[in-house]
Amino acid sequence: MATAPFLPNVGAAYIPNALVQKNPFITREMETGELPTYDGSRHLLPKPHWQGHEDVIACHDKAWQIAFGNLRKPVKESGFVSQFIDTAFNGMLFMWDSCFILMFGRYGARAFNFQKTLDNMYARQHKDGFICRQLAEDAPGESFSRFDPCSTGPEIMSWCEWEYYKTTADKVRLADVYYPLLAYHQWMAEYRTWRDGTYWSSGWGCGMDNQPRVEPGRNVSHSNAHMVWIDSTLQALLDARCLVHMARELGHEEDIPELQAEIDLLDKVVNERLWSEEDAFYYDEWRSGKLSGVKSVASYWALLAEAVPAERMERFVAHLDNENEFKRPNRVPTMSADSPYYVEKGGYWRGAIWAPTNYMILRGLEQNGYDALAHDIALACVDHVTKVFNETDTLWENYAPEFPHPGVRDPNLICARDFVGWSGLFPISVLYEYIMGIKSDPVHAKLRWDVRLTDAHGIADYPFGDTPITLRCEERASAQAEPVITIDAPCPIEVEVIWEGGRKVITVNK
Numbered sequence: 001m002a003t004a005p006f007l008p009n010v011g012a013a014y015i016p017n018a019l020v021q022k023n024p025f026i027t028r029e030m031e032t033g034e035l036p037t038y039d040g041s042r043h044l045l046p047k048p049h050w051q052g053h054e055d056v057i058a059c060h061d062k063a064w065q066i067a068f069g070n071l072r073k074p075v076k077e078s079g080f081v082s083q084f085i086d087t088a089f090n091g092m093l094f095m096w097d098s099c100f101i102l103m104f105g106r107y108g109a110r111a112f113n114f115q116k117t118l119d120n121m122y123a124r125q126h127k128d129g130f131i132c133r134q135l136a137e138d139a140p141g142e143s144f145s146r147f148d149p150c151s152t153g154p155e156i157m158s159w160c161e162w163e164y165y166k167t168t169a170d171k172v173r174l175a176d177v178y179y180p181l182l183a184y185h186q187w188m189a190e191y192r193t194w195r196d197g198t199y200w201s202s203g204w205g206c207g208m209d210n211q212p213r214v215e216p217g218r219n220v221s222h223s224n225a226h227m228v229w230i231d232s233t234l235q236a237l238l239d240a241r242c243l244v245h246m247a248r249e250l251g252h253e254e255d256i257p258e259l260q261a262e263i264d265l266l267d268k269v270v271n272e273r274l275w276s277e278e279d280a281f282y283y284d285e286w287r288s289g290k291l292s293g294v295k296s297v298a299s300y301w302a303l304l305a306e307a308v309p310a311e312r313m314e315r316f317v318a319h320l321d322n323e324n325e326f327k328r329p330n331r332v333p334t335m336s337a338d339s340p341y342y343v344e345k346g347g348y349w350r351g352a353i354w355a356p357t358n359y360m361i362l363r364g365l366e367q368n369g370y371d372a373l374a375h376d377i378a379l380a381c382v383d384h385v386t387k388v389f390n391e392t393d394t395l396w397e398n399y400a401p402e403f404p405h406p407g408v409r410d411p412n413l414i415c416a417r418d419f420v421g422w423s424g425l426f427p428i429s430v431l432y433e434y435i436m437g438i439k440s441d442p443v444h445a446k447l448r449w450d451v452r453l454t455d456a457h458g459i460a461d462y463p464f465g466d467t468p469i470t471l472r473c474e475e476r477a478s479a480q481a482e483p484v485i486t487i488d489a490p491c492p493i494e495v496e497v498i499w500e501g502g503r504k505v506i507t508v509n510k
Contacts, residue, residue: 020125036071095153155239482499
């Protein structure tokens, strides 16, 4: 993230997109009412337990406490329509921060509807579909004009909304967000692509402000460098796939052919031009047509975007488990350790550990069957975050890859503290999903529990849709021992329990 000069909502002439007329958030009345407090909401939040790791649970509770302290009411001058969670950075609401904050916020939905944070992005959509990535919370202006290379992105709001739908089956919201998201995707396809359909951005636009991916001599933060940006191209591919899912669910079959054509195009170009067979890695493509050779976590959006062919998967994933590259004491640094630009104290996006990119990698690994690796990365990361919490009593914007310390941007500037913010992902979502291995599918009344811990663990008041349930696994002698599971659920639920060498299904009928 980064700050930018405040600009009013003005710019060049518009070519309107008719889909924006179907955006219900633009005319929605501003939400009123009191905000919940952490103390008043604790009984509505999940309560994890993990034998022998009380400090992790304390970090978890602190994350929720800070998050509830960052809830805000909309003010009339802002054009916002819904209560929201602040990004916790500079009084601005950020697009990609918000998407990742909501990935853990959904676990607190019984106390506060975090998802409505994105309502404010949709409410400020321009008539041509553009949405600025950074909005003032107390005024009608934006930080960037529409055609500034830093003005918008990353393009992941549809992924956030689709994930929310999968855990809520809230088709009313899905219908509300579909056209704003489709109009935004069309704006990106019109104004953020090269003639071959690939996408571009900038350091600020892609969210990784100072990562040195452009050709030497070009501006790292603000220039598009006439480059094909691997993350922006993969995010557009993921966005199109999510919009296809939404279109099918809502019966908008007429929108699918154009989206599918773009999916086919991007999948082809990523694998034909942006893949290095020698390095087994995806790279940005410089203006010269040369691959950059800069190993960035940006490339791992390929896992979520379903872009990696089966025959390439093992070699591509192997970089994450290589101690000379991404397997550092804290995992996963945003740049490979064998890069000349790597900074062992973090250097912001030149090696620091960030919650959004780590969560993206964990989700991608899970989606492609690398559950054991995801568990190992999650353990290392949460251990590191907890050590820093024990020393500082808070969470930080990012973390050093080599030491249990907050990330340092330069020798004189440490990263932001009390950052919840997306750093709440570490002790909440990563703990639930990748250390404890609990994944819910309330739409189909199912839950999957991949038990890898041998300590007693579980979660009380875990939100299974709108219903709180309690899950407990007893201590085991070994990873091969069959887990003893207790489930207290007031609703029918099928729980698939998986452990090393075994599987069973527990059915609860209430």
